[in-house]
Each structure stands twice: as structure tokens, then as C-alpha cells.
Amino acid sequence: MKVQWQVTRRKIRGLFRARAFESDETLAEALKKPDLELGPPPPRAARPGRMNAGGISVFYGANSEHVALAEIRPPGGMRVAVAHFELLQNLKLLDVEALQSVLVRGSYFDASFLERLERAKFLEHLSHRITAPVMPSDEPFDYLATQAIADYLATKIGLDGIIYPSAQGRRGRNFTLFHHAAKVAPIELPARTEISVSLSNYLDDGFEVDYSVWEEVQPVSEPIPPLQDSFGMPLVPSIPLPVDADFRTPTLRIDVNSIKIHHVQSVSVKTQSYNVRRYRSERRDRYVG
Numbered sequence: 001m002k003v004q005w006q007v008t009r010r011k012i013r014g015l016f017r018a019r020a021f022e023s024d025e026t027l028a029e030a031l032k033k034p035d036l037e038l039g040p041p042p043p044r045a046a047r048p049g050r051m052n053a054g055g056i057s058v059f060y061g062a063n064s065e066h067v068a069l070a071e072i073r074p075p076g077g078m079r080v081a082v083a084h085f086e087l088l089q090n091l092k093l094l095d096v097e098a099l100q101s102v103l104v105r106g107s108y109f110d111a112s113f114l115e116r117l118e119r120a121k122f123l124e125h126l127s128h129r130i131t132a133p134v135m136p137s138d139e140p141f142d143y144l145a146t147q148a149i150a151d152y153l154a155t156k157i158g159l160d161g162i163i164y165p166s167a168q169g170r171r172g173r174n175f176t177l178f179h180h181a182a183k184v185a186p187i188e189l190p191a192r193t194e195i196s197v198s199l200s201n202y203l204d205d206g207f208e209v210d211y212s213v214w215e216e217v218q219p220v221s222e223p224i225p226p227l228q229d230s231f232g233m234p235l236v237p238s239i240p241l242p243v244d245a246d247f248r249t250p251t252l253r254i255d256v257n258s259i260k261i262h263h264v265q266s267v268s269v270k271t272q273s274y275n276v277r278r279y280r281s282e283r284r285d286r287y288v289g
Contacts, residue, residue: 015061067172185250
């Protein structure tokens with residue numbers, strides 16, 4: 001059976017991504033460079049996840065601000081930055097939920113029917129494996145199966161990412177963009193721009209929360225004439241490429257005006273409860289004939 005992957009054709013305007021912060025210093029640095037700090041981590045800082053091995057950077061996002069916030073499960077007292085990322089290209093995304101309803105028609109007298117049925121069951125099992133909630137006790141090796149699947153979809157099938165239901169947000173959708181489709185376009189700033197961040201503002205009755213970012217641009221000056229050699233030809237300096245040079249095409253752009261800081265005051269849990277029944281009886285020896 002040749003698998004016909006269900007590639008979504010939905011119009012997705014953008015994705016939301018959240019990151020939690022424990023200190024003012026790290027939050028301030030993130031607000032200075034949100035394209036770097038609120039997007040996927042650099043490869044050297046990418047920890048293993050459900051869809052990526054350690055050192056492989058991917059984009060984990062959601063279809064709404066609420067789902068993105070719920071997915072990282074922040075404890076009380078944390079501050080969480082949530083930003084909206086615009087999609088710059090049309091992407092091929094696999095809707096994993098569609099795999100749960102793969103229908104195989106045929107007859108048990110058909111020699112190939114059982115094989116096709118087994119593959120359909122495998123796809124159904126695969127979808128449940130990918131959409132299963134991430135548990136605190138999960139170890140990195142628990143992700144090996146889904147990491148291998150993600151690598152296969154990216155390199156062999158040519159997909160850019162997957163969509164799967166959120167276990168944290170009702171009717172929410174999670175998105176994973178594979179490494180080749182997870183680059184965020186850098187924020188365009190004039191050369192030598194100085195950026196400063198304020199997290200609070202002082203009023204007569206004390207400090208109040210106030211997140212502000214200032215971009216101080218240097219005034220335009222006369223251009224410096226290029227250096228020339230003895231023949232009057234311009235000298236072109238040799239600029240070595242950085243070790244972590246990234247030649248991928250950007251697929252995302254952060255909307256800096258969409259960034260919100262959520263102060264987590266409390267966490268509510270929605271459950272369905274069941275009573276536990278306990279029984280006691282007198283043990284009786286059974287007669288063995």
C-alpha cells in the first residue's frame with residue numbers, strides 16, 4: 001500500500017510561540033532580540049524533544065496564544081512571553097489527526113487486504129504516539145521513535161512540518177516546523193542601533209509594571225570613502241563566515257508588536273473525577289476434589 005499523506009491546505013496566517021522566564025535579566029535580553037530569543041533555540045542550545053534530537057532546532061508553535069501558553073505548562077510565579085510569527089512561505093504540513101481515520105476497503109479474500117489493513121493500523125498507532133501528552137517522567141530516549149518519524153517525513157517525504165491536536169488546549173492545534181523550515185527572519189535594524197529595555201515605571205505610589213523597548217538609531221553621517229590600493233582600486237576586506245552561519249531561507253517573521261508578557265498568578269486544572277470503590281470479603285478455602 002502506498003501511503004497517501006494527508007497534506008493540509010488550510011490557510012494559516014501565523015503561529016504563536018511561548019517561552020517562560022525566571023529572571024528579569026533573561027526576559028530583558030529576550031525583548032532586545034525577540035527574533036532570536038523567542039524563536040527556535042540555536043542548535044547548540046536545542047534540547048531533545050518529541051520531534052527533534054538534541055542539537056537539531058525546530059519550531060514548536062500553536063494556533064492560538066492560549067494554546068501556546070498552556071503547552072509550556074508554566075508554574076505560578078513565572079513570566080511567559082508569547083509572540084505571533086507570520087508565515088513567509090507556503091508550507092507542506094501533515095495533519096496527523098487525519099491518520100486516525102484511515103479507511104481501508106477490501107475483502108478478506110484479497111491477498112493484499114490484510115497487509116493494507118496492518119499498515120492502516122500502524123498509521124493509526126503512529127498518530128496516537130505523536131499526539132500523546134508529554135509527561136514529566138518522559139526521558140529523552142522515549143522520543144526516539146517520533147524523532148525518527150519526523151526525520152523521515154522531512155528528508156524522505158519532503159514535508160515542512162506536522163499539525164497535531166493539543167493535549168493542553170481545547171480544540172487547539174500544535175505545529176512543528178522541521179529544521180529546514182524553522183528559520184526566523186532577523187529584525188531589520190540600522191547599523192549601530194542601541195537597544196534598551198525597561199520592565200517597570202516609577203509613579204508617585206511606587207513602581208508599576210511597564211514593558212518598553214527603545215531603539216536608539218545613530219544619526220546619518222557622511223559616508224566614509226572606501227580604502228584603495230596603490231592603483232586606486234577599492235580594497236574589499238575579507239570577512240570570515242561565522243561558525244554557526246545559517247544559509248536556510250527564512251520561513252517565519254516575528255511581529256514585534258504582538259509580544260505579550262503573561263504573569264502566571266495561578267494554574268487551574270480541569271479534571272473528571274471517579275470514585276474508588278473498596279470491597280472486603282471473607283476468604284473461603286476452595287474444596288479440591
